Amino acid sequence: MCASNLIQNLILSRSAEYKDALLRAQCKVISRQVPLMHVLCIVNIWALSFTTFSDAPLALSLYCPLILTMLCASQALWWLKIGAGVPAVEDAELALVRTGRFSGLITLALCAWALAVFAHVDAYGQSHVVFFMAITIIGSVSCLTYLLPAAIVVGLVANAVFLAFLVPSGNTVFLTMSLNVVVVSGAFLLVLAGNYREFTAQVEAQLRTEALGRENQRLANIDSLTHLPNRRSFFARLSAECAAASSNQSRLAVAMLDLDGFKAVNDLYGHPTGDCLLVEVGRRLEQACPGDAFLARLGGDEYAIIVASADEADLLRLGDRICEEVAAPYVLDGISVLISASVGFAVYPDHAAEPDLVFEYADYALYEAKQNKTGRPVLFCREHSFAILRNAKIEQALRDADLRSEIAVAFQPIIDLETGRVAAFEALSRWESRELGDVSPAQFIPIAEKAGLVSELTRVLLEQSLCAAQQWPEPLRLSFNLSPKDICAAGGALRIANIVLKSGFDPRRIDFEITETAMMHDFPHARQAVEALRALGCGISLDDFGTGYSSLTQLQTLPITKLKIDRCFVTDLQEQTTGYRIVKSMLSLAREMGIDCIVEGVETEEELRTLRQLGCRLVQGFHMSKPLDQQAARRYVGAVLIEPGRLSA
Missing domain, CATH: 3.30.70.270 (Reverse transcriptase/Diguanylate cyclase domain)
Structure with a gap:
């Protein structure tokens, strides 16, 4: 059920919560008005007693006023005590019912006392008695604004007594006064009824606001999908x-x-x-x-x-x-x-x-x-604490580093088994920090990605790689890794394209390597970036193929030109384990799709031999060569690194 329906049912159907709120609100207001009403009654009682003291018997002029005063004072004090605290709903309801009954009884008692005094005084005293009854009626009704049933009882009882006693008297003045009081008190009751409706509407509005506030507070702390805390x-x-x-x-x-x-x-x-x-x-x-x-x-x-x-x-x-x-x-x-x-x-x-x-x-x-x-x-654990401190130092050193002087590029050959020569070089980052010394790329690259520094790092590495690749003969290719931030950030592909075009290096000789993790980071933006780079003429290699979650989907929807099979599938390849069957399937898939496939992480002669038997053409790994600096990479260009041989189909 939505919040509006919940509140509508709560308010408009006069639910228990609404009734409780109305009772508390009435009790709060009445606790200020009822004492005022009783003070008004006490003042009027002693004013009438003073003017009629010499004419009326002592029981009427002194003792009755004392009794009535004590009754009114006790009620006033009782309500002041209630108003000082927050009564329970049951206590508030009982107090309002008691006040309604007491108001009718005290009105009847005041009228009876006044009429008893009326019989013992002269014309002036009788006028004061009539004035006492009129002003007490109007004042009491006014003070019971937010307890409408009690106000009606007081008005009906007082006016009934007033009319029943004064109309038969035949006195034109008294008759006119009684009719005037009836009209005025009736008008007051109509006004009070309107005020009471506004009061109840105000209570409704306040309760609705509080309910909305509670609902908003609940929604602000609840997950809208799972309904768990957020x-x-x-x-x-x-x-x-x-x-x-x-x-x-x-x-x-x-x-x-x-x-x-x-x-x-x-x-x-x-x-x-x-x-x-x-x-x-x-x-x-x-x-x-x-x-x-x-x-x-x-x-x-x-x-x-x-x-x-x-x-x-x-x-x-x-x-x-x-x-x-x-x-x-x-x-x-x-x-x-x-x-x-x-x-x-x-x-x-x-x-x-x-x-x-x-x-x-x-x-x-x-x-x-x-x-x-x-x-x-x-x-x-403790080792994680050390790692956090180490990572913090690496991040700070990265922020303070002069990347152009501290960052260098190493190149690992990608070998064509058919010719035995280098087909491409993969650019790998190296960092010799002035503060920390040599820092492994496995450490500083994830930190740079997390700290938002990887885009600047990519720019420096790509410029250095392209500068070195200018010295290579055609058709030797450059393979360069892009991070998720490089391809998913707004304008990332444009910045990379600008660096390539400014370098003068042929974009058709570049393969940008992206991982499945990078693609899954923000697939729509990554796809746009990949398509833009492909339109420039660059190749796109899907790195660590098979280690992610949606490889086939990506192959179907992305302009991939190469696959790179991860090292984890190459270990113990010659034993024809599950990895053997996976690599065989991946090589077959690449051939069917008409794209190249590079197997990385080749570290033994046995692994290389098995890959030859499977028809693999492009390999990369320490068995052929470790990463090389720029000068060593140039010396490898044109050299036969392994014995060439015809590949099996």
Whole structure:
């Protein structure tokens, strides 16, 4: 049910919540008006008593006023006490009912006393009695604005007594006054009825506003797709839980979870299927988590969990259970889907004493899980702390580095087995930091990507690579790696194209290598960038082919000119393991599609021999050559690096 329907049912149907709100509002206003009414009555009582004291008996001029004063004063004090607090709904309802009854009785008592005094006084005193009754009626009705039933009772009782006593008297003045009071009090009651309707409407509006506020607050803290708590709610809860744990000297754990393969499902089957998958994952996570755990969806395919228990063995068991639940097959609208999950844990206060830090460490453990233990949980540890400090130093050194003087390019040959000569060189980055010395590309490139520095790094490396490639004879090619940011960022392909055109190097001799991960990062933008580079004449190599999630889809929709088979399929190739059959299938697929296929990571003669037998033409790896500097690469040009031989079909 939507929020508007919920509130409409709540307000317009006069629900229990509305009635409770109206009772509280009436009680709050009446607690100020009723004491004023009783003070007015007390003043009028003693004014009449003073003017008639000498004529009326002592019982009427003194004792009755005292009794009436005590009754009115007790009610006034009682309401002042109620107004000082916040009464329960039942108490408020009882107080309003009691006031309605008391108002009718005290009005009747005042009228009876006034009429008793009327019989003992002269004409002036009788006029005062009539004035007392009129002003008391009008004043009391006015003070009961927001208790309409009581105001009606007071008006009816007083006017009935007024008319019943004065009309038979035959006195024209009294008769006129009584009719005047009836008309005025009737008009007052009509005005009060309108005010009461406005009052109830105001209560409705206030309740509607409060209900909308509560609904908006709920929606602001709930993920609209999965109905789990959202990112905002998670961080608020994390801060509160950490504060409680600090006070109680207890521990808690934060788990970060990311789905492996979700984007491929989303792109392959569409967003509706992806949304159904996220909902189903949320449901499974709720079942897998302990009852006291707090589960939230942070956005995309990322979830987070706060767990009260921080025992390492329990956390790892929970992580395994979550991974097993998520990895079970899904059937969504008749489509069978398989994904996995990676989980990272961090413990408060063992690993970090601040909520933001414990979340950051859990996120780092998740990163480690995705990099090294896909589909398995990882618990943050001391080595991760050292790695974070190391990465921070590398990032700062990258920001401070003079890239043109510190960054260099190495070139690893790609060998044509048919000729035994170099067919291309792959450009590989090298960094000798003034502060840190030699830093491995496996370390600084991911950090540069995460820190947003990779585009500048790509520009410097590409310019250096093109400058070196100018010295190579045709048709030797340059193979250059692009990061996800290079091809997915707005204007990324244009910047790369400008660098190529300014260099004067023939674009048709360049192969830009992209990974499946890069393509899945933002497929529509990546596809546009790839098509633009292809239109320039550049070749496009799909790197690490077979290690991603949607290779065949990409081959079908992208202008790929080469495949690069990852090293993981080459290990023990000669033993004819599963890797052997995969490589054989990939080579056959490339031939059928009419594109080249490069096998990288060849490190032994046995692997090379097996690849020859499979009909592989282009290979790359340490068995042929390690990466070379520019001078060494030039010396290799034209050299026969391995024995040429005819390839089997």
